[in-house]
Amino acid sequence: MRPHITGIAVLQAVMRLLAAFSLLAAPSGWLFAAGEDFLKLQSAFIRTLYDEGRYFECIAETRRLMTYLPADRKRGLEHFINVSYYRAGQYRTVVRNLQPALTGHDHGSVLLYSQALARLGAYAEAVRALESAAPWPDGPPREEFYVRSVEIRALAGEFAPAFHKASEGAALYPDSVLPTLRDRLSAHDALPSRSKPLAAALSAALPGAGQAYAGRFADALWSVTAVLALGAGTALAWREGHRDIAFTLGFFAVLAYGGNIYGAWNSAGEYNRAQTERFGASAVRSVPEYRPFGDGILPEPLR
Numbered sequence: 001m002r003p004h005i006t007g008i009a010v011l012q013a014v015m016r017l018l019a020a021f022s023l024l025a026a027p028s029g030w031l032f033a034a035g036e037d038f039l040k041l042q043s044a045f046i047r048t049l050y051d052e053g054r055y056f057e058c059i060a061e062t063r064r065l066m067t068y069l070p071a072d073r074k075r076g077l078e079h080f081i082n083v084s085y086y087r088a089g090q091y092r093t094v095v096r097n098l099q100p101a102l103t104g105h106d107h108g109s110v111l112l113y114s115q116a117l118a119r120l121g122a123y124a125e126a127v128r129a130l131e132s133a134a135p136w137p138d139g140p141p142r143e144e145f146y147v148r149s150v151e152i153r154a155l156a157g158e159f160a161p162a163f164h165k166a167s168e169g170a171a172l173y174p175d176s177v178l179p180t181l182r183d184r185l186s187a188h189d190a191l192p193s194r195s196k197p198l199a200a201a202l203s204a205a206l207p208g209a210g211q212a213y214a215g216r217f218a219d220a221l222w223s224v225t226a227v228l229a230l231g232a233g234t235a236l237a238w239r240e241g242h243r244d245i246a247f248t249l250g251f252f253a254v255l256a257y258g259g260n261i262y263g264a265w266n267s268a269g270e271y272n273r274a275q276t277e278r279f280g281a282s283a284v285r286s287v288p289e290y291r292p293f294g295d296g297i298l299p300e301p302l303r
Contacts, residue, residue, distance in 0.1 A: 039068060043302045050298070055088035069301060076299025082112060083292040091116040104133040107141055108292070114148065115290050123156035143173045147287060150181050154283045157276040159188035162283070177286055184283040191279055194268040203264035207257065210264025214271040223260040230256050 042065045049058040059081050066074050085093045094116040098109055110133045117126035130149050136142040146169030153162035166182035194214045203210030208224035211217070230253035237246035297303070 039065070039301075042068075046302055047298065050084065053087070055084040059084045065301065073301050077301060079108060079112070080293075080299050080302065082109070086112060086116055086292065091119045095120070102129075107133060107136060107145075111144065111148065111290075112292060114152070118148075118152045118155065123152050123158075126152045127156075143169070143176050143178075146173065146178055147176070147181075148290065150178070150185075151284045151287045154181075154185065154280045157280055159185055159191070159276075159279070159283075163188060177288070180286050181283065184286070188279065191275055193275065194271045196265045196268040199264040199268035200261050203261045207260045210261070211267045214264065214267035216267045216270075219263060219267060223256075223263060226256040227253065227260055 042061065046058055046061050046065065049055075049061060062077055062081055062084070066077055069077075082094050082097050085097070094112060098113045098116075102109060102113055104110065110129055114126045114129040117123075117129065127149060130145060130152075136145040146165060150162050150166045150169065153159075153165060163182065163185040166178050166185055169176070169178040170182045199210035199213050201210070202213050203223065206224075207227040208220035208222075211220035211223055230249055234246050234249040234253050237243075237249055
C-alpha cells in the first residue's frame with residue numbers, strides 16, 4: 001500500500017532541502033538565491049500552519065526561520081510567537097515570556113499580556129497593565145484599549161468602573177461597540193442581590209428560611225427537616241428518660257441549627273455571585289473576541 005503524502009509534507013521536505021543549501025550560501029555565495037527561496041517558502045509554510053491553527057508547529061517553524069534572519073528582522077517574529085502561544089491557550093507561557101521585558105510603549109505586547117492575564121483570572125493585574133502603558137495612539141489602538149478595559153472590568157464584576165470607562169470610550173468612538181457596552185452596563189445598579197446578614201437572621205428565626213430567601217429551596221427543605229427531626233428526637237428521648245440519647249441528638253441538633261445559619265449566609269453569597277457572573281457575561285457578549293493579527297497582516301518577514 002502506497003503511503004499517503006500530503007502537500008504540507010512535501011513542502012516541509014523541500015524547505016529542509018533548501019535550508020541545507022542555504023547553509024552553504026554564506027561561504028560560497030553562489031547559492032544565495034536558494035537561501036532566499038527557502039525564506040519565502042518557510043514564510044509561506046508558517047502562514048499555512050497559523051491559518052490551520054497548528055500553533056505549536058507554527059512556533060517551531062518560526063524559530064527555525066529566525067536562525068536565518070538578521071536581528072533587525074526578528075523583532076516582529078518574537079511577538080508572533082507569543083501570539084501563537086496565546087492562540088494555543090498557553091496563557092501562562094505568554095505572561096512568562098512578556099513580563100520580564102515588557103515596556104509601556106509596546107502597545108501590542110501590553111494588550112497581549114493583559115489578555116493572557118485576564119484569561120488566567122488575574123483581572124486586577126490585567127487592568128493595571130493596560131492603564132500603566134504609555135498613552136495609547138488615537139484610532140484603533142485606543143479604541144481597543146477602551147473595549148478591553150471595559151471587558152476585563154465587567155468580567156471581574158466591577159460594573160461601576162466598567163460603565164464609566166465605557167461611557168468615556170463611547171464619547172470618543174460612537175461607531176464602536178462601546179455605546180452598546182455602556183447601555184448594557186447602565187443597568188448594574190438594578191442588579192438583584194440578597195443580604196447575607198438578613199439570610200442568616202431568617203434562618204436563625206426559622207430554619208431554611210434564609211436558603212429559601214436566596215432561592216435555594218432544596219437546601220431550605222433539607223435544613224428545616226434536619227433541625228426539626230433532630231430537635232423532635234431530642235425532646236422525645238428526654239421525655240422518655242433516655243438522657244444519653246437526648247444529649248447526643250441535642251448535640252447534632254445544635255450542629256444542624258448552626259450549619260443552617262451558616263448555609264443561609266453562603267446561599268446569599270452564591271446568589272449574588274451568580275447574578276454578578278451572569279450580568280457580566282451578558283454585558284460583554286457583544287465584545288468581539290480578541291484576535292491578534294485578525295486583519296490577516298502578519299509581521300514583515302511572513303508577508
